[in-house]
Amino acid sequence: MTSKQLVLGALFAAMTIALKPIDIYFLPTARLNVTAVPIILSGITLGPVIGAIVGFIADVLGYVLFDKSGQPIALLLTISSVMMGLIPGIIYRLTPKTTKKTNLFSILNILSFFLLVILLIVLLAVEGSVQIENGYVLALHPLTSEWIALEFWVVAAITGAFALYAFVLVFMLARKIKSPLVDQGKLLFTVSITVILAEILVSSLGLMHVYAWPLLLILIIRIIKGFLVIPLYTLLSAVLYKVIIKMKLIV
Numbered sequence: 001m002t003s004k005q006l007v008l009g010a011l012f013a014a015m016t017i018a019l020k021p022i023d024i025y026f027l028p029t030a031r032l033n034v035t036a037v038p039i040i041l042s043g044i045t046l047g048p049v050i051g052a053i054v055g056f057i058a059d060v061l062g063y064v065l066f067d068k069s070g071q072p073i074a075l076l077l078t079i080s081s082v083m084m085g086l087i088p089g090i091i092y093r094l095t096p097k098t099t100k101k102t103n104l105f106s107i108l109n110i111l112s113f114f115l116l117v118i119l120l121i122v123l124l125a126v127e128g129s130v131q132i133e134n135g136y137v138l139a140l141h142p143l144t145s146e147w148i149a150l151e152f153w154v155v156a157a158i159t160g161a162f163a164l165y166a167f168v169l170v171f172m173l174a175r176k177i178k179s180p181l182v183d184q185g186k187l188l189f190t191v192s193i194t195v196i197l198a199e200i201l202v203s204s205l206g207l208m209h210v211y212a213w214p215l216l217l218i219l220i221i222r223i224i225k226g227f228l229v230i231p232l233y234t235l236l237s238a239v240l241y242k243v244i245i246k247m248k249l250i251v
Contacts, residue, residue, distance in 0.1 A: 008249055009050045012042040016058035020066055032228065035062070036084050037236045040194060043089030044187075044237070045244060051085025076206030083198035091190045105185035112192040113169055120223045123216055160228075168231035182238050182245075191234045195226050 015038040023033035039058055043051025059081035063073045168188065204218045211218075 012038040013054045013057045020062045039084040043085040048086045048089025051089040052082045055081040055085035074206045080198045080202040087194045088190045105189045108189045164231045165227045188234045
């Protein structure tokens with residue numbers, strides 16, 4: 001571990017803490033922010049160990065500085081934050097920096113997308129928490145168990161999330177987004193797997209214990225959020241990754 005790696009790791013951790021208070025609140029189990037981007041980049045650029053450390057520091061310091069709930073720190077949410085840096089580091093450590101075989105990542109990205117779609121459909125069918133009636137989209141409130149009509153902006157945001165993911169996926173498959181510095185397909189796959197394992201699966205288990213909501217309902221909310229954050233994280237990570245490479249902060 002070099003001094004440059006330590007400095008860059010500290011920078012990523014500081015970026016995450018600085019971004020922590022900036023979020024869009026939808027539900028307690030679905031807050032939109034971009035704190036995961038520096039953690040993901042720390043794993044990609046510095047390796048799985050430093051990435052995991054950055055994720056751990058970001059979660060613990062974020063809890064100490066900004067949490068006002070009075071509840072103890074959730075271990076599973078901390079593990080999820082650690083995984084956000086660990087998984088990208090492992091993927092980039094096990095795969096070559098540059099490869100001409102982009103078809104593999106294209107196939108994996110398609111599979112990831114349809115995996116989320118199928119999983120969401122199955123969970124909606126099992127949970128029965130969403131239905132359409134008289135042209136309105138109704139959702140079952142997790143606390144009152146009453147059916148409420150979703151506002152137009154909520155439906156539009158969910159639709160936009162699906163469209164954004166599909167847009168990024170199609171463009172990358174069509175190789176419209178080209179870069180000699182960043183393998184876009186590999187980056188999208190890395191972010192997809194990281195979000196699925198850390199933010200959807202592990203975080204849902206942690207949030208179930210924190211808020212005492214049904215696990216299936218939390219998974220539905222987190223998957224819908226995933227359709228938005230996966231392309232968002234990918235695009236932001238690609239931009240910052242190029243900046244880091246051009247500034248020669250990594251080899």
